Amino acid sequence: xxxxxxxxxxxxxxxxxxxxxxxxxxxxxxxxxxxxxxxxxxxxxxxxxxxxxxxxxxxxxxxxxxxxxxxxxxxxxxxxxxxxxxxxxxxxxxxxxxxxxxxxxxxxxxxxxxxxxxxxxxxxxxxxxxxxxxxxxxxxxxxxxxxxxxxxxxxxxxxxxxxxxxxxxxxxxxxxxxxxxxxxxxxxxxxxxxxxxxxxxxxxxxxxxxxxxxxxxxxxxxxxxxxxxxxxxxxxxxxxxxxxxxxxxxxxxxxxxxxxxxxxxxxxxxxxxxxxxxxxxxxxxxxxxxxxxxxxxxxxxxxxxxxxxxxxxxxxxxxxxxxxxxxxxxxxxxxxxxxxxxxxxxxxxxxxxxxxxxxxxxxxxxxxxxxxxxxxxxxxxxxxxxxxxxxxxxxxxxxxxxxxxxxxxxxxxxxxxxxxxxxxxxxxxxxxxxxxxxxxxxxxxxxxxxxxxxxxxxxxxxxxxxxxxxx
Numbered sequence: 001x002x003x004x005x006x007x008x009x010x011x012x013x014x015x016x017x018x019x020x021x022x023x024x025x026x027x028x029x030x031x032x033x034x035x036x037x038x039x040x041x042x043x044x045x046x047x048x049x050x051x052x053x054x055x056x057x058x059x060x061x062x063x064x065x066x067x068x069x070x071x072x073x074x075x076x077x078x079x080x081x082x083x084x085x086x087x088x089x090x091x092x093x094x095x096x097x098x099x100x101x102x103x104x105x106x107x108x109x110x111x112x113x114x115x116x117x118x119x120x121x122x123x124x125x126x127x128x129x130x131x132x133x134x135x136x137x138x139x140x141x142x143x144x145x146x147x148x149x150x151x152x153x154x155x156x157x158x159x160x161x162x163x164x165x166x167x168x169x170x171x172x173x174x175x176x177x178x179x180x181x182x183x184x185x186x187x188x189x190x191x192x193x194x195x196x197x198x199x200x201x202x203x204x205x206x207x208x209x210x211x212x213x214x215x216x217x218x219x220x221x222x223x224x225x226x227x228x229x230x231x232x233x234x235x236x237x238x239x240x241x242x243x244x245x246x247x248x249x250x251x252x253x254x255x256x257x258x259x260x261x262x263x264x265x266x267x268x269x270x271x272x273x274x275x276x277x278x279x280x281x282x283x284x285x286x287x288x289x290x291x292x293x294x295x296x297x298x299x300x301x302x303x304x305x306x307x308x309x310x311x312x313x314x315x316x317x318x319x320x321x322x323x324x325x326x327x328x329x330x331x332x333x334x335x336x337x338x339x340x341x342x343x344x345x346x347x348x349x350x351x352x353x354x355x356x357x358x359x360x361x362x363x364x365x366x367x368x369x370x371x372x373x374x375x376x377x378x379x380x381x382x383x384x385x386x387x388x389x390x391x392x393x394x395x396x397x398x399x400x401x402x403x404x405x406x407x408x409x410x411x412x413x414x415x416x417x418x419x420x421x422x423x424x425x426x427x428x429x430x431x432x433x434x435x436x437x438x439x440x441x442x443x444x445x446x447x448x449x450x451x452x453x454x455x456x457x458x459x460x461x462x463x464x465x466x467x468x469x470x471x
Contacts, residue, residue, distance in 0.1 A: 037433030040165035042194040043127040044439060047245055051075055051190040051217075054095025054125055057082040059116040062102030064133055064178050072098075075186050075217060084115040088123040096129040096189045101151055102173065104134075106143035110150055117158070127165035129189045130158065133181070136172040136205055148172075152200055159198035159466050160431045167197035167466075177204025180211040183220075183452030192447065195440035197431055198466035206393040206458040207401065212357045212451030220450040222247035225295045225355075227287070229253045229278055229341075230305030232262040234412040235363070238438035239302055242446050244269040248300060251291065253278065278305055278340040284347035291348070297355045300449040301348060303341035303362045303385070309333050310374040330377045337381035342388055349396075357399040359449045362388055363441070364406040366464050382406070386460050393458030401457040403448045408464025409435045430465035 045051075055078045058068045072079035079098075088094070099116050103109075113132075137149040151170050159168035169188050173181060180203050187193050188201075214220045226243045230236035231252030240250045250271035254262040259275045266273040274290050276283055291298045309329035316329050341362055348354050367375050368382030385404055392402045409426040427435040441463050447453060 037428050039428075039433040040126065040163070042165050042432065042434070043191040044194050044437070045191040045443065048218075049191075050077075051186055051192075052077045052095050052129075054078070054093065055080055056096035056098055056129075056189060057094045057120055058098045058100075059084065060098075060100030060103065060112070060133070062100040062104070062133070063135075063175070064102060064173065064181065065100045067178065068098055068100060071182050071185060072189075075182060077185075077189060082116070082120065084112060085119060087119045093123055093125045094120060094128065095125045096131070097124070098131045098133065098185070098189070101132050101134045101148075104144070104147040104151075107146050107150065110147055110154075113151075113154055121162070124162075124164070124166065127191070127194070128162070128167075129193065130155075130162065130166065130168040131185065131188050132168075132170050134170060134172050136174055136202055139174060155200075156198045156466070160468075165194075165432065167193060169193075169197065170200045172200065172202045172205070174202070174204030174209060177209040177455050180204060180209060180452075180455035183211065183214065183447060183450045184456060186217060186452075187443070187447035192443040194443075195432065195436035195465050196444060196461060196463055199461050201456070201459055201461065204455045207396060208399045208454045208457070210455065212399065212454045214450065214452040216247075219247035220452060221300070221446075224248045224299035224449075224451075225251065225291070225297065226300035226302065226449065227251045227253065227291065227298050228302045228304055229344075231273075232258040232265060235407070235410065235438040235441050236302075236304040237265055238442040239304055239445055240265060240269060240271065242439065242442035243300065243302075243449065244271065246446050246450075248449075249295070251295065251298070253287065253305070278344065279335045283340065284344045287344055288347050288351045288353050291353050292351070297353050298348065299355050299358045301345065301354065301358070301360045302445055302449075303344070303360075305340070306337045306363065306381075307333055308375070308378050310378065312374050313376045316377070333377040334381050334384075337378070338384040338388075341385065345388070345392070345402075349400075354400055357451055357454055358401075359453070360392075360400065360402040361445050361448050362386075362402070362404040363445075364404045364460060366406050366408040366462060366467055369406055369460075369462070370467075389458060389460060396457075399454045401448070401454060403456060403458065404460045405441055405444045405448075406460055406462045406464070407436065407441050408462065408467045410438060410441060410463070411435045412438055430467045432465035434465065436463060436465060 059082050069079040134148045134151045137145045155168050155170040226248040228240045231240045232254040252266045252273045362385040364385040365382035367379040389404045
């Protein structure tokens with residue numbers, strides 16, 4: 001994960017500075033003349049606002065075609081069916097497009113994508129959301145498998161074309177999981193997914209094919225208990241705030257050095273806290289005991305705590321050497337970022353502390369997918385988090401799920417001063433030409449945590465604005 005360290009007001013100034021320039025009259029001229037990226041200010045969800053402020057056009061012919069508008073209606077989203085090749089009337093705009101491609105069974109039928117999208121793309125509002133629904137290629141054969149696999153190239157390319165703060169996703173829905181798409185559509189069509197684009201999500205591929213019950217889509221976590229490690233600041237604090245907004249009682253965990261900050265955040269959220277080092281030998285047992293005795297179990301477990309100890313591997317001395325001052329850099333990062341989440345998860349599962357339909361979420365990183373110079377230890381730990389998801393997705397029972405987020409360039413307070421040039425490259429090297437915010441990671445985790453997402457299992461979703469390289 002890329003991170004920055006500034007005060008919150010300074011973060012806001014720095015994140016808006018380039019955008020402010022490109023939106024000015026002279027900035028627009030210079031940007032166009034030099035071919036510079038012109039990022040659109042992203043819309044983000046505000047509590048109490050509708051999920052979608054506008055109309056979503058629905059098309060395609062497949063397993064979900066007849067039910068999509070009804071699903072959108074239950075979410076309070078206005079949906080309208082649009083025939084292939086139909087041209088919108090003058091002034092008609094759409095906030096989102098959903099295409100059911102599960103009916104495409106051969107490569108020559110892929111032209112249906114063009115027939116639906118091409119007439120509509122110029123009628124999209126700012127920050128539009130596009131979702132293509134397909135069938136997992138591994139579940140079909142022959143020409144149908146080709147057609148369904150082709151959807152990945154289509155959606156990822158469209159994500160880099162769409163512009164204006166738009167996002168494009170592919171959702172593979174396993175046969176029998178058609179009734180489990182509501183929570184995912186609620187996330188992907190709303191501003192909650194502002195910095196998520198070009199992703200491939202599988203529903204019903206592992207474990208349960210049925211969704212849990214959501215009685216209130218504005219507070220889907222009402223009555224639930226959520227554990228968040230590293231909750232005192234940065235991304236962890238924002239995760240705690242979003243889960244609280246969605247109705248959860250939050251139990252924040254952090255190290256003794258951050259105790260005062262942690263307590264302040266948890267008091268504000270009317271939550272609970274536990275101060276400990278998650279790498280301590282007895283940490284998993286202490287966490288399990290606290291959750292059991294104080295809360296009767298836990299519904300959401302978020303492994304957010306993480307550290308960086310960057311240095312090129314050639315200069316990273318082993319722990320028993322004083323050479324280059326690099327001792328323990330490798331061990332510490334692996335212990336905090338990977339071994340601790342693995343041990344804590346195993347303990348909570350073995351003791352039955354995670355309630356039926358619970359959710360485990362690991363915070364990985366784009367570095368664990370693409371690698372990064374000077375971060376062999378960090379990248380290994382974050383790739384290992386993805387491995388934890390892979391290893392447990394088919395093992396879990398009682399409707400418990402495990403997924404991961406992989407943040408890209410997220411502007412946080414976690415680390416100190418990144419040089420200007422490095423910061424600019426990191427922020428612009430994605431389809432949205434800007435950095436993300438901690439809330440973007442938090443919203444993705446809240447989607448995983450929703451009871452309506454029990455068929456969303458074994459996924460790794462990148463929160464990176466569709467980074468151009470390595471992912």
